[in-house]
Amino acid sequence: MKFSALISTLFAAGAMASRCHPSYPCCNGCNVEYTDTEGNWGVENFDWCFIDESRCNPGYCKFEALGYSCCKGCEVVYSDEDGNWGVENQQWCGIRDNCTPNVPATSARTTTRTTTTTRTTTVNSLPTSDNFFENELYSNYKFQGEVDQSIQRLSGSLQEKAKKVKYVPTAAWLAWSGATNEVARYLNEAGSKTVVFVLYMIPTRDCNAGGSNGGADNLSTYQGYVNSIYNTINQYPNSRIVMIIEPDTIGNLVTANNANCRNVHDMHKQALSYAISKFGTQKNVRVYLDAAHGGWLNSSADRTAEVIAEILRNAGNGKIRGISTNVSNYQPVYSEYQYHQNLNRALESRGVRGMKFIVDTSRNGRNPSSATWCNLKGAGLGARPQANPDPNMPLLDAYVWIKTPGESDSASSADPVCRNSDSLQGAPAAGSWFHDYFVMLLENANPPF
Ligand SMILES: *[C@@H]1O[C@H](CO)[C@@H](O)[C@H](O)[C@H]1NC(C)=O
Ligand SMILES: *[C@@H]1O[C@H](CO)[C@@H](O)[C@H](O)[C@H]1NC(C)=O
Ligand SMILES: *[C@@H]1O[C@H](CO)[C@@H](O)[C@H](O)[C@H]1NC(C)=O
Numbered sequence: 104m105k106f107s108a109l110i111s112t113l114f115a116a117g118a119m120a121s122r123c124h125p126s127y128p129c130c131n132g133c134n135v136e137y138t139d140t141e142g143n144w145g146v147e148n149f150d151w152c153f154i155d156e157s158r159c160n161p162g163y164c165k166f167e168a169l170g171y172s173c174c175k176g177c178e179v180v181y182s183d184e185d186g187n188w189g190v191e192n193q194q195w196c197g198i199r200d201n202c203t204p205n206v207p208a209t210s211a212r213t214t215t216r217t218t219t220t221t222r223t224t225t226v227n228s229l230p231t232s233d234n235f236f237e238n239e240l241y242s243n244y245k246f247q248g249e250v251d252q253s254i255q256r257l258s259g260s261l262q263e264k265a266k267k268v269k270y271v272p273t274a275a276w277l278a279w280s281g282a283t284n285e286v287a288r289y290l291n292e293a294g295s296k297t298v299v300f301v302l303y304m305i306p307t308r309d310c311n312a313g314g315s316n317g318g319a320d321n322l323s324t325y326q327g328y329v330n331s332i333y334n335t336i337n338q339y340p341n342s343r344i345v346m347i348i349e350p351d352t353i354g355n356l357v358t359a360n361n362a363n364c365r366n367v368h369d370m371h372k373q374a375l376s377y378a379i380s381k382f383g384t385q386k387n388v389r390v391y392l393d394a395a396h397g398g399w400l401n402s403s404a405d406r407t408a409e410v411i412a413e414i415l416r417n418a419g420n421g422k423i424r425g426i427s428t429n430v431s432n433y434q435p436v437y438s439e440y441q442y443h444q445n446l447n448r449a450l451e452s453r454g455v456r457g458m459k460f461i462v463d464t465s466r467n468g469r470n471p472s473s474a475t476w477c478n479l480k481g482a483g484l485g486a487r488p489q490a491n492p493d494p495n496m497p498l499l500d501a502y503v504w505i506k507t508p509g510e511s512d513s514a515s516s517a518d519p520v521c522r523n524s525d526s527l528q529g530a531p532a533a534g535s536w537f538h539d540y541f542v543m544l545l546e547n548a549n550p551p552f
Contacts, residue, residue: 124153133159157200166197169420177202180233181422181457188422190233193343194386195422233424234459235343235389236490236501240272241293246507249536253509256538264545264552272488273465273504274299274347278534280319283331290339299345299503304328305374310364311355325374333381336388344388347427347461347505348378354395357407372410376417383421391427391461397442398474404442408449415455425459425500429467436462436486440496447498458498464488465504468549473525477512478540480527483547484508509541510534 123129130145130152137144143154156163164173166186174189174196181188187198232238250269257265275289276282277300289298306325308318319325336344352371355364375392382388392411394400400407415423426446429439443460450458468483486492486502493499511530515521521530527540545552 121153123155127151127153129153129155130159164197164199169197172196174198174202179457180424183422183454193233233389234490234500235297235345236461236488236503238295238297238343240488241289241296241298242270243273243275243289243507244292245275246271246273249507249509250541252536253538253541257542261542261545264548265541267552268484268508268545268548271504272299273507274301276301276303276507276534277328277332278303280304280324280328283328283335286332286335287338290335290342290344293342295341295343297343297345299347299505300332301347301505302329302332302349302378305349305352305371307363307367307371308349309351309355310367311359311361322370322374322377326377329378329381333385336382336385340387342387344385346378346382346388346390348382348390348392348423349375350393350427350505351395353393353407353410354399356410357395357400357403372414372417375414376419376421379415379418379421379423381421383418383423389424390422391425391459392423394426394428394446396429397439397445401442401445404445404449407446408453408455411450412453412455423458425461427461427463427503427505429463436464436467436496436502440499443496443498459500460498461501461503461505462499463505464502465506465508466544468544469547475520475523475525477518477521477523477526478515478530478537480525480543481547482544483549484544484552485549487550507534508544509536509538511537511540 119128120126121128124141127144130147132145132147133154134145135143135154136146141153142156145152145154154160157165166173169185172194174191176189176191177198178189179187179198180190185197186200187202189196189198247269250265254262254265254269275285275298277286282304286300289300304318304325306319306321319328336342352375356368356371359365379390379392383390392414394407394411411426426443428442439462440460443462447458447460450456464485464487466479466482466485468485469481473479473481488501488503490501491499492502511533513521513530514532515526515528515530517532520526522528527537527543529539530537
């Protein structure tokens with residue numbers, strides 16, 4: 104490059120890497136002697152130095168080079184090797200080094216004063232919440248239809264209760280290849296309400312059990328499924344979307360050791376990274392990567408964090424808001440929160456900071472002693488969906504009804520676990536409406552309807 108040649112002939116000085124430039128030190132002052140495509144250069148101690156734009160130029164934003172703008176405020180939501188990130192107007196923005204809202208930069212020149220004044224006023228407006236569960240949630244038309252089937256078969260007070268359950272917001276599962284065509288309908292119906300989607304189509308899904316196996320044929324088919332949903336979402340820039348990514352997969356990545364799972368571990372990691380690389384760059388999507396539940400992974404929190412960190416490293420610019428747990432399970436919130444704290448510590452020690460958690464409370468109203476995952480007898484509908492449910496659990500973004508309560512976990516015939524005495528018998532295939540189970544959950548609801 105021409106300019107490097109110029110420098111070496113003029114000064115023949117040793118190169119010195121700094122945070123300002125890979126081969127030159129930061130200037131202490133802000134006087135520009137020369138400008139090229141790399142930026143502004145100064146001269147100090149008879150050698151070239153690179154102007155420290157983050158200090159000298161109050162308007163400078165290193166994040167613009169990455170395709171993002173800089174935040175007006177300073178609230179850090181997420182950190183990675185590029186720096187600190189926040190969210191404003193539902194979009195990712197980078198936080199300037201030494202961020203000081205409301206305070207004009209030290210070297211403010213006359214020409215930048217007006218900008219500084221504007222910044223002061225906008226910072227004071229309430230930032231848009233990055234927790235999409237604080238927004239009204241969309242009540243799923245499919246769940247309404249399923250509950251209607253049961254309402255027709257019920258009478259009296261149970262029927263009245265079912266009519267209330269019908270409108271509790273539940274997640275929309277995108278769990279078959281045709282589901283990509285349902286995304287637009289959900290988004291149209293939801294308008295400005297938050298839609299919670301569950302991506303559940305990874306190839307060799309549920310590799311360690313029989314209940315929900317299936318998924319896309321192979322990685323490229325899966326990428327096509329992701330792309331199709333991604334493209335539809337691009338057409339709805341004003342929608343607010345939560346994307347929960349692939350329940351069970353991390354659990355199997357960490358603990359499943361059968362050949363069926365071992366053979367697909369690498370492919371599963373690639374698939375998760377790919378989904379995050381797409382949805383994690385959409386400004387109106389908040390991604391939660393699923394990390395099974397505490398009963399499964401609390402004792403493997405370090406290994407779990409390692410796997411998550413690796414998946415995030417390979418996800419390009421994709422970012423996640425946090426982690427979902429206990430999807431389709433029956434764990435109590437209290438013990439699950441211990442897992443959140445434990446996992447969060449393990450993640451932070453690997454540089455993954457600022458994670459938030461959501462927990463599935465659709466069926467954990469009671470706490471039967473069994474650990475089965477299959478149509479557990481004695482379970483009840485749990486706490487209603489709610490944002491920031493407990494100030495004592497600050498990592499928790501929300502209680503969410505993720506599993507559709509009343510849909511079967513697996514046919515009684517499909518997996519031996521489901522034939523045990525702690526599973527309600529007569530169950531239809533995974534995902535099908537199981538009236539008797541719904542009635543049981545309704546009778547055991549806690550809090551009651
Ligand atoms: C993936 O599966 C599809 C069918 O869904 C098939 O057409 C394609 O050839 C497969 N690709 C690979 C790489 O196996
Ligand atoms: C998660 O599921 C387990 C059942 O496996 C249940 O015991 C626990 O209470 C649930 N935790 C939460 C937070 O819902
Ligand atoms: C989870 O693991 C942590 C750390 O080992 C431990 O302190 C905590 O009691 C565990 N929680 C549960 C519910 O097992």
